[in-house]
Amino acid sequence: MAPPRTDKWGPGTRIPAMVISPLLAKPAAVDHRTFDTTSILATIERHWRLAPLTGRDGSVNDLSSAFSTRLGAIKTK
Numbered sequence: 069m070a071p072p073r074t075d076k077w078g079p080g081t082r083i084p085a086m087v088i089s090p091l092l093a094k095p096a097a098v099d100h101r102t103f104d105t106t107s108i109l110a111t112i113e114r115h116w117r118l119a120p121l122t123g124r125d126g127s128v129n130d131l132s133s134a135f136s137t138r139l140g141a142i143k144t145k
Contacts, residue, residue, distance in 0.1 A: 087134040094136045101129045 087093045106125040120126030
């Protein structure tokens, strides 16, 4: 399989990622949706209801399915 194309946002899709958190990550979950490097940005934008910076982060899948609860539900000190 050909390597992913690279642009100014990174290497594109097909990047393995692990979400590790003792509080929020779903245990032993595997998500088969397609993500890219802007999925992290999309997660932040959608959680805090911010406008997308570009069309790319506005159209990609966010990582919310990797979390067992909404990010804002966890209170910090």
